[in-house]
Amino acid sequence: MKPMNFTLKQLRYFAVAGEHQSVTKAAELLYVSQPSISSAILHLEDVTGLKLFVRHHAQGLSLTPQGVEFYRKARNLLQEAESLAQFASSLSTEITGTLKVAGFPTVTGAVLPRILKGFMDKYPSVYVDCRELHQKNLIEGIQNCDYELGITYDMELPASISFEPLVSLPPYAVVSTDHPLANRRSVSMAELAEQPLVMLDWPVSRQYFMSLFISLGLKPNCAFRTHSLSMARGMVANGLGYSLLNMPMSGDSSSDHLVALPIEEPLVPLALGVARLQDTISTPAAAAFIDDIKQYVAEFMNDNNGYSMALSVPPGNTNNRVLPTH
Amino acid sequence: MKPMNFTLKQLRYFAVAGEHQSVTKAAELLYVSQPSISSAILHLEDVTGLKLFVRHHAQGLSLTPQGVEFYRKARNLLQEAESLAQFASSLSTEITGTLKVAGFPTVTGAVLPRILKGFMDKYPSVYVDCRELHQKNLIEGIQNCDYELGITYDMELPASISFEPLVSLPPYAVVSTDHPLANRRSVSMAELAEQPLVMLDWPVSRQYFMSLFISLGLKPNCAFRTHSLSMARGMVANGLGYSLLNMPMSGDSSSDHLVALPIEEPLVPLALGVARLQDTISTPAAAAFIDDIKQYVAEFMNDNNGYSMALSVPPGNTNNRVLPTH
DNA sequence: GCACTGCATCAAAAAAATCTATTCAGCATT
DNA sequence: AATGCTGAATAGATTTTTTTGATGCAGTGC
CATH class of the missing domain: 1.10.10.10 (Winged helix-like DNA-binding domain superfamily/Winged helix DNA-binding domain)
Structure with missing residues (x-):
């Protein structure tokens, strides 16, 4: 035949x-x-x-x-x-199709949903598929092209992935409103090292938090470890200890009993930004999404103009009064 | 672009x-x-x-x-x-698709439907589109490829159309059962020429019927002309005159009051057969349809074995007792 | 480091599509 | 009936596209 x-x-x-x-x-x-x-x-x-x-x-x-x-x-x-x-x-010219986004756990809780809402209203013909992944899987997912964008921190990203920083986030101490340090305007790492620490035990984050102490010749008092962000928050809210986070928590309903304290020592901040595959032109939908994120960040800076933000990662630390989550 | x-x-x-x-x-x-x-x-x-x-x-x-x-x-x-x-x-190998057939008016009444019934039962996946057309339009339809097959008489067919004769049909006289000639076993054209003729006034048929008289030096008494076969039958049934037909009418319900009389003179018969475009291979459906027709004709001959049939057109005439319609 | 894997690139060859010019068969006119 | 006309098929040359083997190159995995 x-x-x-x-x-x-x-x-x-x-x-x-x-x-x-x-x-x-x-x-x-x-x-x-x-x-x-x-x-x-x-x-x-x-x-x-x-x-x-x-x-x-x-x-x-x-x-x-x-x-x-x-x-x-x-x-x-x-x-x-x-x-x-x-x-x-x-597909190649209009803002349409499916956009797959991977978010680091601390951004999927509050930041991403808020951006998403505005984006979906603006571009109803884009279907956004959003997943929460830890850094390792997120990197793999982007490399395998399972996700076009990753909203995450500049941690251990390989050269094959390009990273566009949006905001530089210094670490904050988080304590419950009943905590002895709750009324302080700032706190030093030396003081914190004495206190019981509720540590977010995530593959890459842990090393970062440990390094903050080690760089100052300190050793934290790790009272609790958990893989769950909400559990960590709950522990801190109930006075079991303090925690360290880099993410602003403003508007997060679960941060009712939490206070974020700037840290006095200059510590290396984390850059939050958009990760995507190197040398890959974005789809129109992805480009629009990135635009939306940037706009969101810019508005956020205006609304919280005491909050330090920088689109490039600055060497030192800065203080402000906005609540971080991570 | x-x-x-x-x-x-x-x-x-x-x-x-x-x-x-x-x-x-x-x-x-x-x-x-x-x-x-x-x-x-x-x-x-x-x-x-x-x-x-x-x-x-x-x-x-x-x-x-x-x-x-x-x-x-x-x-x-x-x-x-x-x-x-x-x-x-x-389409090119299986018996399927649409088969468009054109039938001369005298065959679409009884013969074609009967063949169709068997064919449709046998090949339900073939959709047969059947139309009644006069010779001129039928020829044109086949040439334009609007119809793949034409069931008609060998009249004025151009060389571009091939004709496969199925049965040779001599003309019959048709009279009502009340007609003075009704009880005769046969009748001569000379006798008929005296009687009032109900003539089927169709473009090609008319010339044929006229030629039958002219070839014997006779002149018919054209009392009525009509373009409608059923009206012609009705006129004859009501005694308004006799008519001439070449088509067997057996089993035709509307022939209740009609009698067909063989004609004594040897007259040139008409060949009924399948017309199709020259040098065109038949579709499987058309080939199957032609097979069915042949089988039907063969069975018909067995059932009416006094009826003269020939697959090639013989020069002379033959007599029998089966009722013609045309 | 070093072999290996797997896609891109290159130039040459093969295949296919296209073109111009021509043939051919039937229609239409005289 | 002869002749010109129309419109599809064919032939051969040409151009374009596809395919191929060889090679390059970047990253993987031992």
Whole structure:
């Protein structure tokens, strides 16, 4: 059996010839020579084994009954090919399609949903698929192209992933409103080292928090470890200890009994930003999403103008009064 | 804007590469070289403006989110192309599709429906589109390929139409059961010429009937003319005159009060048969239909073995007692 | 480091599509 | 009936596209 090879071009030539009952007319309309149409039709008749046309000498041709049936389906296929082309074109130019975003656990709780809401209102034809992943899986996910964007910290990112920083976040101490340190305007790492620490035991974050103490020659008093952010918050809220976070918690309903204290020592901050695959042009949807995030960050800075933010990572630390989450 | 030209082959290469996350694997599966797959994908990425794959050095590739969306639609298009190919293949080999048949008015009343019934039971996947046409339009319809088959008489058929005779039908005189000639076993044209004639006034038929008289040096007494077969029958049944027909009427319910009388003179009979376009191979459905007709004719001959039938047109006339309609 | 994997690139060859010119068969006119 | 006309098929040359083997190159994994 033959491999039944025909091309879309041949189908188009055939279809136009069928519509106008003329090879010559089709050739004119398609800006090709008459033999091109002729041979395309002959080829189709060859591979299908059908007699598509009856040739009327000196007066064009007519579709056979089989030709009519084949024509209908062929026209349909051409229509769908055209629609595929348009679909591809819209995917590459319009803000539409599916946008897969991976968020680090501390951003998926409050920041991402808030950005998402505005984005979805603005671009209803984009379906945003959002997942919470830890740094390792997030990096892998971006490399495997499972996610186009990652909203995360600049931690252990390989060279194959580009990172656009949005805001530099220094670590904060978080204590409950009943905590002895709760009324302080700031606190030193030396003081904190004495207190029981509720540590977020996440693969990459842990090393970062430990390094903050080690860089000052201190050793934290790790009273509790947990993989759950909400559990850590609960522990701190109930006075089991203090914790360290880099994420602003403003507007987070679960931070009712928590206070964030700036730290007196200059500590290396974490940059929160957008991670994506190196050398990959963004889809229109992703670009729009990044724009939205930037706008959100800019508004946030205006609304909290005491809060230190920088789009590039500064060497030192800065203090303010906004509650962090991570 | 680009003409967005891609081929089905390129889509297939892309799809298989996407399914196996590998250019090399796709090349093996499709029995082509690796660069062929590669260039097809690059071409698609070029014309669509999409980044379909992320290349992982030394470990294949993965579809981007856009690539996945494009893949789904591309796969669908390929599926439909395949289905078109199979459709064409089945059209050319299986007994299916639409069969358009044109029938001369005298055969569409009783003969064609009866054949049709058996055929439709036997081949339910064939849709038979049946129309009643006079010779001129029937010929034109076949030439224009509006109908694949014509069931008609061998009258004025041009060389571009092939005719396969099924049965040779001599003319009969038809009178009402109350007619003075009704009890005769046969009748001569000379006798008939005296009687009032109800003539079927059809473009080609008329000349034929007239020629029957003229060939014997007679002149008919044309009392009535009509374009309607049923009206002619009604006139004859009501004793307004006799008529001439070549078609057996057996089993025709409207022939209750009619009697067919063989004619004594040897007259040139008409051949009823299948007309179709010269040099055109029949569709399987048409071939099956012709087979059915032949079988029907053969059975008819057995059931009425006094009835003279010949698959080739004999020079002379023959007598029998079966009722004709035309 | 070093071999290996797997895609992209290059240039040459093969295949296919296209073009111009011509042939051919039937229609239409005289 | 002869002749010109129309419109599809064919032939051969040309251009374009596809394919291929060889090679390059970047990252993986030992």
